[in-house]
Amino acid sequence: MSKDTKIAVLGGGAWGTALAAMAVNNGHETWLYARDAETVAAINERRQNPRYLGDILLPHGIRSSTDAKAVLEKADAVLVVIPAQSMRQALSGLADLIPLQAPIVLCAKGIERGTGRMMSELVAEILPYHQIAALSGPSFASDVARGLPTAVTIAATDAAIADRLAALLSGPSFRCYSTTDLMGVELGGALKNVLALAAGASTGLGLGASAQAALVTRGFAELRRIGEALGARPETIMGLSGLGDLMLTCSSSQSRNYSYGLALGRGESLENRPLAEGVATAPMAAELCRKHNIYAPIISAVAALLAGRITISDAVTALINRPLKSED
Numbered sequence: 464m465s466k467d468t469k470i471a472v473l474g475g476g477a478w479g480t481a482l483a484a485m486a487v488n489n490g491h492e493t494w495l496y497a498r499d500a501e502t503v504a505a506i507n508e509r510r511q512n513p514r515y516l517g518d519i520l521l522p523h524g525i526r527s528s529t530d531a532k533a534v535l536e537k538a539d540a541v542l543v544v545i546p547a548q549s550m551r552q553a554l555s556g557l558a559d560l561i562p563l564q565a566p567i568v569l570c571a572k573g574i575e576r577g578t579g580r581m582m583s584e585l586v587a588e589i590l591p592y593h594q595i596a597a598l599s600g601p602s603f604a605s606d607v608a609r610g611l612p613t614a615v616t617i618a619a620t621d622a623a624i625a626d627r628l629a630a631l632l633s634g635p636s637f638r639c640y641s642t643t644d645l646m647g648v649e650l651g652g653a654l655k656n657v658l659a660l661a662a663g664a665s666t667g668l669g670l671g672a673s674a675q676a677a678l679v680t681r682g683f684a685e686l687r688r689i690g691e692a693l694g695a696r697p698e699t700i701m702g703l704s705g706l707g708d709l710m711l712t713c714s715s716s717q718s719r720n721y722s723y724g725l726a727l728g729r730g731e732s733l734e735n736r737p738l739a740e741g742v743a744t745a746p747m748a749a750e751l752c753r754k755h756n757i758y759a760p761i762i763s764a765v766a767a768l769l770a771g772r773i774t775i776s777d778a779v780t781a782l783i784n785r786p787l788k789s790e791d
């Protein structure tokens with residue numbers, strides 16, 4: 464892959480648009496597929512995506528279209544930026560249009576509801592002959608769309624593919640590290656959203672900065688345990704897609720997951736909120752821990768709270784009053 468390849472981005476939301484801006488800034492021919500004609504027109508005619516990115520002015524050159532065939536034709540790499548719970552349905556409809564030689568770069572952070580599949584497992588069922596990679600790390604769409612410095616990790620089981628994609632997608636303000644630890648990268652992205660719900664709820668309840676730091680640290684211990692049980696590498700969990708994204712998402716109300724947790728903690732309405740992937744991922748993460756016998760009380764509490772099995776004050780009481788144990 465050279466620097467003037469064609470990048471196709473599927474998904475015209477906040478992150479898809481931001482990644483298209485990154486790709487065009489890095490000198491690639493960049494096409495963005497969005498379902499919504501108004502979004503396509505706003506990107507092509509005004510260089511904005513007001514629905515998802517407010518008044519941020521995008522760089523020149525993104526070609527947006529509702530025609531997936533035109534977007535995907537002769538693409539050298541395909542960034543899939545569709546929410547985790549829509550991934551199966553969306554990609555099944557587009558599978559025949561994706562060139563076989565184009566690696567698929569999964570940019571969603573979640574676990575599929577019902578099946579418990581990681582995104583790469585789900586996509587391997589739909590596109591069994593494609594190379595699959597994942598891009599994840601601390602990266603708010605609005606920062607990337609503005610061209611602010613950002614670093615992420617790109618994972619593929621084939622090291623050469625991960626390295627090539629990292630070189631392709633790195634540019635003046637976007638730095639990609641590469642790894643073959645696909646499971647580690649996907650776990651970090653999916654689980655930090657669940658932990659951000661807990662961090663937001665803690666702040667929303669007014670539990671204070673000390674509780675917040677304890678929650679994030681002990682949440683990270685759960686992420687470490689899950690990573691270890693599922694064969695992820697410790698350095699991935701300690702890296703950008705693990706600890707890095709956990710820190711970002713658990714500390715900023717720019718995060719939609721953290722904000723959802725804030726609303727939960729404050730007792731506000733949870734209707735009509737922006738996408739918070741952690742809500743659908745939490746029960747799947749709790750199930751994963753049950754299946755592998757992994758101790759993850761915070762993730763379990765978030766899942767129970769969202770399912771209405773416990774109240775938020777029960778969750779806090781239960782977490783603080785568990786039997787004492789060594790810090791591991």
Ligand SMILES: NC(=O)C1=CN([C@@H]2O[C@H](COP(=O)(O)OP(=O)(O)OC[C@H]3O[C@@H](n4cnc5c(N)ncnc54)[C@H](O)[C@@H]3O)[C@@H](O)[C@H]2O)C=CC1
Pocket residue numbers: 474475476477478479497498499515544545546547549552553570571572573602603604605737738740
């Ligand atoms: N927004 C952010 O800062 C970041 C988001 N992500 C992840 O990226 C994924 C997407 O998030 P956002 O773009 O922020 O969400 P969003 O809510 O801003 O946009 C989602 C987009 O997907 C489209 N979509 C939904 N179902 C579709 C389907 N069946 N076919 C085609 N398009 C479909 C929607 O029309 C919308 O344009 C999530 O998994 C999120 O966790 C990852 C890093 C940063």
Ligand SMILES: O=C(CO)COP(=O)(O)O
Pocket residue numbers: 572600601602603604656659708711712717718719720721738739740
């Ligand atoms: O993944 C993100 C930052 O890395 C975005 O987080 P939210 O989906 O919670 O907004």
